[in-house]
Amino acid sequence: MRVDHYPIGALSAATGVKIETIRYYEKIGLMPSPPRNEGRQRIYDAGHLERLSFIRRGRELGFSLDQIRELLGLVRGHGLTCAEVKTMTDGHVADIRRKVKDLKKLERVLSELAAQCSGNAVPDCPILEALSVGR
Amino acid sequence: MRVDHYPIGALSAATGVKIETIRYYEKIGLMPSPPRNEGRQRIYDAGHLERLSFIRRGRELGFSLDQIRELLGLVRGHGLTCAEVKTMTDGHVADIRRKVKDLKKLERVLSELAAQCSGNAVPDCPILEALSVGR
DNA sequence: TATGCGACCTGTAGTGACTACAGCTTCAAG
DNA sequence: CTTGAAGCTGTAGTCACTACAGGTCGCATA
Incomplete structure (x- = not known):
């Protein structure tokens, strides 16, 4: 007790x-x-x-x-607990996969930009240029 | 013009x-x-x-x-544009990597649980059990 | 018994980055 | 001149909390 x-x-x-x-x-x-x-x-x-x-x-x-x-x-x-829960979970996993995919793409783009970055005081920054230029 | x-x-x-x-x-x-x-x-x-x-x-x-x-x-x-921007970007990339790592872990756990799920009407659902049972 | 302090209470406002809506006014086409 | 689209302001809602102000309560110690 x-x-x-x-x-x-x-x-x-x-x-x-x-x-x-x-x-x-x-x-x-x-x-x-x-x-x-x-x-x-x-x-x-x-x-x-x-x-x-x-x-x-x-x-x-x-x-x-x-x-x-x-x-x-x-x-x-x-109710049909297991079936319903599985459906919810599968949808949730699909959401998570989408997020991971987007984030990895983001990571790639940013890493590439940062790699081009000299790190010195020159004002020509590839990251800022990527943000500012066309498209 | x-x-x-x-x-x-x-x-x-x-x-x-x-x-x-x-x-x-x-x-x-x-x-x-x-x-x-x-x-x-x-x-x-x-x-x-x-x-x-x-x-x-x-x-x-x-x-x-x-x-x-x-x-x-x-x-x-x-200012020291390129250096500062690179610092910000590197921090941002680190954030993204952490997020991806967490999400992938989550995905693995959920996928494993869902795989054990029979999808039938039996009320014993491994996902609900995983949520309900201690630590 | 007094007192002090930490735990608890309610209610409100702030967070981030918008989105939605009500109830107007203004613009441009026919 | 009329009509309908586009614009306006201001407020509230979203999600999942978090923070704070200004109180009350419970318990241990002196």
């Missing part, structure tokens, strides 16, 4: 989610409003801890809060 | 930057307030076109508006 009721600071420490962020999640309805003690301070239990950990790990995997809301609905809900 | 004065819509079409965005750039001081005609509408010239194109290409290369502000200062300014 655990004590299983902690204030917001303990929940924050246990999950690594900042206090303000926890209150923000409550405000936008992602976390339920917990009961309060006599002094109107929030008291959380293990269920809250679990849910908040889920949210945090989802964020670490790059899901948006809306996607996490959806995932939470699937967990608690009743 | 060019006509060299166009309203905001023409500037928008010429640069590919949306009208609202141009006004936003003016509000935050990134673009100068252009002269107005009798009817209080903005009239731009080739200088504005050039500056806005610079901003746009900078954004395409992933610079923040603050970084672009700095770059614009260097262009007009007087």
Whole structure:
């Protein structure tokens, strides 16, 4: 048997989610409003801890809060969970691949420009020229 | 000799930057307030076109508006342009590399999870389990 | 018991880089 | 002269927080 009721600071420490962020999640309805003690301070239990950990790990995997809301609905809900979750994940992976591709292209362009850069005080800078000239 | 004065819509079409965005750039001081005609509408010239194109290409290369502000200062300014620009660019490339690394890691984790996913209606979903189970 | 201090509270505003909208005025073509 | 497109201002919304001001509460120590 655990004590299983902690204030917001303990929940924050246990999950690594900042206090303000926890209150923000409550405000936008992602976390339920917990009961309060006599002094109107929030008291959380293990269920809250679990849910908040889920949210945090989802964020670490790059899901948006809306996607996490959806995932939470699937967990608690009743439905074709695995198929739906797979669809969401596949879309998410496709997003990530697109981003990586764009960023690598960017990196290539910038590296090439920087390589042409003499690093001395001459005002002819290939990077600024690339930004300023045509197209 | 060019006509060299166009309203905001023409500037928008010429640069590919949306009208609202141009006004936003003016509000935050990134673009100068252009002269107005009798009817209080903005009239731009080739200088504005050039500056806005610079901003746009900078954004395409992933610079923040603050970084672009700095770059614009260097262009007009007087200083060790090439060296400073190279430093900024190198830092920017390092940022991009970090992002790419993180995203690829994410992609790998998600792909592995999705691969374990049967896609059928069974409620045991490896992705949800990965999110729900401890660390 | 007093007091002090850290933890907690609410509410608001700021971040970055826009986007959207309401409700006007102005311009240009027919 | 009318109509419709283009322009205007100002405000609010987006996303996911973060920061701050100005209070209240809980607990340990003197």
